[in-house]
Amino acid sequence: MERLGGISAFVEAAEAGGFSAAAERLHLSRSAVGKAIAKLEQRLGVRLFHRTTRTQSLTAEGQLYYESCLRALDEIRTGEALLESGKQEIRGRLRLSMPVVFGRQCVMPLLSELMRQHPQLELDINFSDRRVDLVEDGFDLAIRTGPLPDDPGLMARKVANQAMTVCASPAYLAAYGTPRTPDDLLGHQAILYRRSSDALSWSFPIKGAAPRQVTPPARLKLDDLTSIADAAADGFGLAWLPCWLVRGHVASGRLVRILTDVPALSFGAHVVWPRTQYMPPKLRLMIDTLAERLAPMME
Template structure:
C-alpha cells in the first residue's frame, strides 16, 4: 500500500488502484509508520510528499516488490511450461543406462528445461541436498515428508557365459548352485544373497561359493562375460548380451525376484510441472521393461 500510494500520488488514488477504501490505506500506512518509528510522508491538504526516511524505504521497497513479482512470475511459468532447473539424484549404473536417457529426451523436447543430474549409490537427503527428485532401488523406506511413486520393476536372472556352462554344466535346481563358482555383488561386511520367491513363505536366500566379489554391477557383468562363473543380475543389464548369445540365462523355470525402483520427491501442494512430467516419463520405464518378472520373457517372445 505504501508503494502504491507513492506511485499513485495520493491515498485516494492508491485505494482505487487496490480496490480498497481511502481510510483503509491511510490506517495501514499509519501502522507502518508506528512500527518503523518514522514519518514517511509530509501531509498537507493538497499534496503528499515523501520524507527522507520515506524516500529511503520507497527505493528499497519498490525493488523488493519487483523481485517478488519476478519470482512469482517465474514460479507461475514453471507450473505451465517446462522450464527451469531439474536436479535429480540416481544410482550410478541404473541411472546412467536407464534414467538419464529418459530425462535427456525430455530436455530435448523442452529447450527451456535444464538438467542437473547426480549419479551416486549413497542415500542423499532430498531436501537438505536440494534435489527435486531422487530415484532409488530396493525396499522402500519410510521417509517423512517425501512422496514415492513406483517407476520400474527389475527382475533378476541367473546367467553365465556359454563357455563357462560348456565346462561346468548348467544348474537345473537351486541345490545345483552349490557346485558352481559365482561372481557376487558385495560391499565391505555384506554380500548380497540371491533371492528366489516361493509360492508360500519367505524367499529362499542362497550365497553360492565365490572367490570374486564386486561392488559394481558393471564389473560383475564383465566377470560373467569373461567366464568366471554364474552371476545374478538385473534382466535389463544383460538383455543385449543374452540376445547376442554372449550370456545365457539359467533356472528360467523358477520365479524371478524383482527389485522395485521408486521416484521420491518432497511433498508440496504446488509441484512444478517440470518435476511432474519427469516423474511421468520415468514411470514409463515399467511399460518399457524388456524382461518381465512374472514371465521371465521379453514382450516380443511372450
C-alpha cells in the same frame, strides 16, 4: 459449491490458527467462517475444532481431515499448473539423484530426449548408489531401486519393476554344467555383488513362504554391476543381475540365462521427492515421463 466453501474456510482456519484470522484471509466475517465450518462439521458428523472464547484448535479428527484436504488441494493446484504449463515452455532447474548403472543405462536416454523436447529445462544429475537425503542435500527427485522404507517426509511413485536373472557364459556352463535349482548354485563359482563389506545373497521367491536365500561360493566380489556382467561373460562364474543389464550380452550369445523355470525376484523402482503442497510442472513432467517410459525398458 457450498461444500467447497466450507472446506476452504476449514483449511484457512486450520492454517491461520483461528476463525478470525481465516476471516481476514477470505475477506469474510468471523461469523460467516464459523457458520461454514459448523455446517461442515454437521455434514461430516464430527467436531473438527476445539473451541474456546478466544482460540480454536484442531481435534484429532480435524487433523486427519485437514491432511486429506491438503492432498486434494495439491491435486487441484497440480492440475492448474499442468494447464498453465500447456501455455508456456517447461523451464527451470531440477536436481536428480539416481543409482550409477541404472541411471546411466536406463534413465539417461529418457532424460536426454526430454531435454531435447524442452530446451529451457535444466538438469543437475548425481550418479550415486548412496541413498541421499533429498531435503538436506537439496535434491528435487531421486530414483531408488529395491525396498522403499517408510518416510513421512517423502512422496513416492512406483515407475517400474526390475526383474533379476541368473546367467553364465556358454564356456562356463560347458565346463561345469548347468544348475537346475537354486540349491545347485552352492556347487558353482559365482561373482557376487558387494555393497560396503557385505556380499548380497541371491533371493528366490517361494509362494507362501520366505524367499530362498542363496550365497554361492565366490572367488570374485565386485561393487559394480557392469563389471560383474563382463566377468560372467568372460567365464569367471555365475552372476545374478537385472534382466535389463544382461539383455545385450544374452542377445550376442556371450551370456545364457539359467534357472528360467524358477520364479525370479523383482525389485521395484520408485521415484521419490520431498512432500510438498505444490508440485511444479517441471517435476510433474519428470515423474510422468519416467512412469510412462521406464517400465517397458525393464521387461
